[in-house]
Structures are given as C-alpha cells and as structure tokens.
Amino acid sequence: MRLFRKPDSAASSDPVERMEALLEAPLRAETDRPYPPIPWRGRRIRGGGYASLMPTVDEFFGTSSQVCGGFWPFGTDMALPVEGVPVGRSLATGAGVCCDPISWFKAGIIKQPSMFLLGLPAIGKSTFVRRQVLGLSALGMNAIIPGDLKPDYASLVGMLGGQVIRLGAGIGVVNPLDPGDLHYALQRLDGKARKDLADYYNDTRCALMEVLLTIMRTGRESDADAGQRGVTARESDILSVAVRVLYERCGGDPQPPVVADLRDLLASGPREVREAAVYDDPGNDELYAAQVRGLLADLHGFANRMTKFGRLFGEQTTARIDLSRPVDFDISALAQSGDDVVAAVLATTWTSAFAAKNAADTLAEAGLQPPRNHVIIMDEMHRALRASPLMVEKLDLLTRLNRQWGVGQIMITHTFKDLMCMETAAQNTKARGFVERSEIKVLGALSRVEVDRYLRGECGLPVSRREEDMLEDWATPVNFGSDASHKGLGRFLIKLGGLPGIPINVEMCPLEKTGFNDTNLKWHE
Secondary structure, eight states: OSOOOOOOTTTTTHHHHHHHHHHOOOOOOOOTSSOOOOOOOOOOSTTTTTOSSSOOOOOOOOTTTGGGGGOOOOOSSOOOOSSSSSEEETTTTTTTOOOOOHHHHHSOOSSEEEEEEOOOSSSSSSHHHHHHHHHHHTTOOOOEEEEEEEEEHHHHHHHHTTTEOBBBBBBBOOOTSSSGGHHHHEEEEEEEHHHHHHHHHHHHHHHHHHHHHHHHTTTTTTTTTTTOOOOOOHHHHHHHHHHHHHHHHHTTSOOOOOHHHHHHHHHHHHHHHHHHSSSSSOOHHHHHHHHHHHHHHHHHHHOOOOOTTHHHHHHOSSOOOTTTTTTTEGGGGGSSSHHHHHHHHHHHHHHHHHHHHHHHHHHHHSSOOOOEEEEEEEHHHHHHHHHHHHHHHHHHHHHHHHHTEEEEEEESSSSSGGGGGGSSHHHHHHHHHHHHOOSEEESOOOOHHIIIIIIIISOOOOOOHHHHHHHHHTSSSOOSTTOOOOOOOOOOOOOOEOOOOOOEEOOOOGGGGTTTOOTGGGGOO
C-alpha cells in the first residue's frame, strides 16, 4: 500500500515543482503495491521524519563487564534511589540522586544508619555534609556536630534556628563532670530510670576524666614522669569510687560538681576512696597521700582557671545543650591551640553529645519529652581518635549500637590512611571497622595508592578499575591557574556494598550559595 500519489506524466519536469506537487497532493491509499522501503534518513515528505544530518556514534569493542560500567549482572540500568536528601545529579544519566543514612535505613536500603565520607581537602566534603544537615532538618531529624573546628556548620545551624555552643578560653567552658547536662536530666527522673541513668552518668564521667588525664600526661615530654602515659589501674579505681561518692553527696544539688570538687574530695580522703587506694591499710595517711599525689596534681591542673586546661574545663558549662534543635559545638577558637588542647575538647564535646542523646532517649521513654532521631556529624575524627584509646572504644561502640540508640552517624576524614595511625594494631583494627560497618561510603577525589592499598586492600571495598581511574582523575587540578580547582570539585562516588558506585555532581541551590557553604570565607576581602 502506497501513501503518496504518483505524479502525473504531464506534470512539470522541474524537480522543485514536482516535490511541491507531491507534498500538496492528498494522500491516497493504493492497495495494488506494497509499502516502499523507508530510506535510512526517513521519507522526505511532511511527517516523514527526514533528517538532513545524522549523528555519528563511536563504536568500540569490550567485554560485558567493561562496557559502560558493565552489563553484569543486568542488561538494563538500575533505578536510582529516591529516598532521602537530594544530593545531586548522576554523572551517567543526569537523573537526580537522593541519599542519607537515616532515610535509607528507614526505607530498608541499608541495615545500619551510617555513612563514611573520604576525600582530599577542598573538593566539597563539607558542602556535601551541609546538604545532609539541611535536608535531614527538613525531614525532621536534627544534627549534632560535636566538634566544629573550622567552623563548617555554625552558620547553617544558626540559619536553621539551632544552637551554636562556642568554646574557647574566655568564650565558653564545658564541665567534664556533667557531660550532656545529665545532672539536670537525673533530677526529672525517678525509680529504675534514674538509677540506670545515674550508673551511666558515673561511668561516663569516670571514662572522660581518664581520657583527659591521659591527654594531659601524654603531652608532658619534658616532665620526669613523661613515661606515665595514661592512668594506672589503681588510679582508675580511685577515680571510679571518688566519682560515685561525689554523686552521692552532690546529686541533689541545684548545680553539678566541677573538677575542683573532685580534687577536694580526693584531698579529704573519705573512707570509700581510701579503701580503693590503700586496701590493706586505709588509715595510713602517708601511704594514701602517695597514692593520690599524681591525681591531685593533675586534677588541680584542670581546676585551676589560669592553666590552659583550667580555662576550658574548670567551671560550670556555659551553655546547656538543647537537642530539640540542631546543635553545633563551635571550637574554631582553638584552631591554633596545641593538639593536646584540641583533642581534650573534642573528647569532651563528643562525650557530651553521646551523653545528651542518651539522656534525651531516657526522658522520652519516661514520657517527659517527645522521641527524636538525630544524626551525629563527626568531622576531623582522626584528631579525636588519636587523643586516647578510649575514644576509639567509644566510637566502636557507637558504630555497633547506633540502631538501638536511634541515631545515625556521618564520619568524615581525608583518607583511610588517617585511621591507620593509631598507637597499636588493635586500635587500627577497630578504626578500620568504622569504615567497614558504615554501609554508605561516599568517595571524593583520591589517589590511586589510597584506593588500591587502603580501600581495596585494607578495607576490602570492591572498587572497580574504572572507578579507581575516575577517583584519581578527580584529584587532578584543572590547570595551573591561581584559582584552579580539582576536576572532582563537587563530585562524589556513592558506594553501597558490591554494587557499582553512583557518580554524582553536587549542584548547590541559591540558598546554599548565600555564604554558609564558603569554607574560605575569611580569605575574602
């Protein structure tokens, strides 16, 4: 059947006139002849789809696992996730990609609400995480940033109506004997809930004081007792008993005790503490004084408001934490301080964040406040991990029990190698477990050595050669210009188990371009 009219033999021989006659003639079905073959450019008639220029397609050969990321194990593309915070567009298809640890956990995509972000400096890691904070806040989940060193999140938290707690000498103080304002939470509870939280309170205070004492003693390279790295077993027992005796005496006071109260309690030598220090002769004053002399001297260093530690830990907490809104501990005033001071503050703020979350959950279970889910942002985590082995233990516990605690976590560091610099092999193994147990891995620009030796070798993350080439290419500067950036600026690869990674490009919305995403804000004139 033909759908065009055969031109009359008397028609003009001019090709243009003949074509116009063909286009203007009405279509008439002719059943005596079959359809003519359609040219590869299409029919040159109205509605015929004629193309004057056909695009060329590059052709190449490859195995099924090499072509376009591989056909294995499916012949069609996977659907991109639409649950959670919109993080950017796929570099492969241009489709929008959504991702955050809590939404993916609630949707059943992952089994642990955890994310680990790795990437070289100045590629947009903070921008990516701020997008997480902003999006999760819109979804009703508040973020807790326990140590904002630059600061990267203070402006955003302030814009969201959150709480920015500034710490520093002459700026703000945190009381290590009341982490997370547990003293005030205990006053609202009774019965078994109060007893359980009180036990947690005392254990947390004792562990934190051990961390702080370890940091102080480790930093004394010129002292005669510099070899005493950490707290001895006897001192740990003394601290544990003293903290509990202090709670029995001050638990009902309007305000919690401070380090000076703990120092004075040890100096007075109550019976319970003497038995822990000198079990065979608790009445021997000289022997007891010898056992607690080191503890008293170090606790005085934390209580004395003229010392570098006393200015930060010697008084009542300046601002009580409020988890009904986003919270950011701004410690940027300590950026130029020594590593020991930064590590001590990070240890205290991290402990306070975990303790406040535990207290909030206990109060919610007692019906005293609504239950809430939170996400904890742990940036510059390698600095806190190196502070003390106890911090490694605490984070190891968090990554195992975050489901039970109703909290998600996002851990950020520059490279996996940062986690392999602990003092012992056991600590390195536990630090490696933080990455392994984080189900979502977000990879930015990384060197080939980092990917091959650490991610693929140490962690066992299945990174393909194509993905490895892409990550290394992202780490290459665009040019030699003064304002040159990396090729991978704003680009990340989202890895979930053994699935092919999703390469995305983070596109900032107008709100995100208003200033709180500028890490180099202090460099602008």
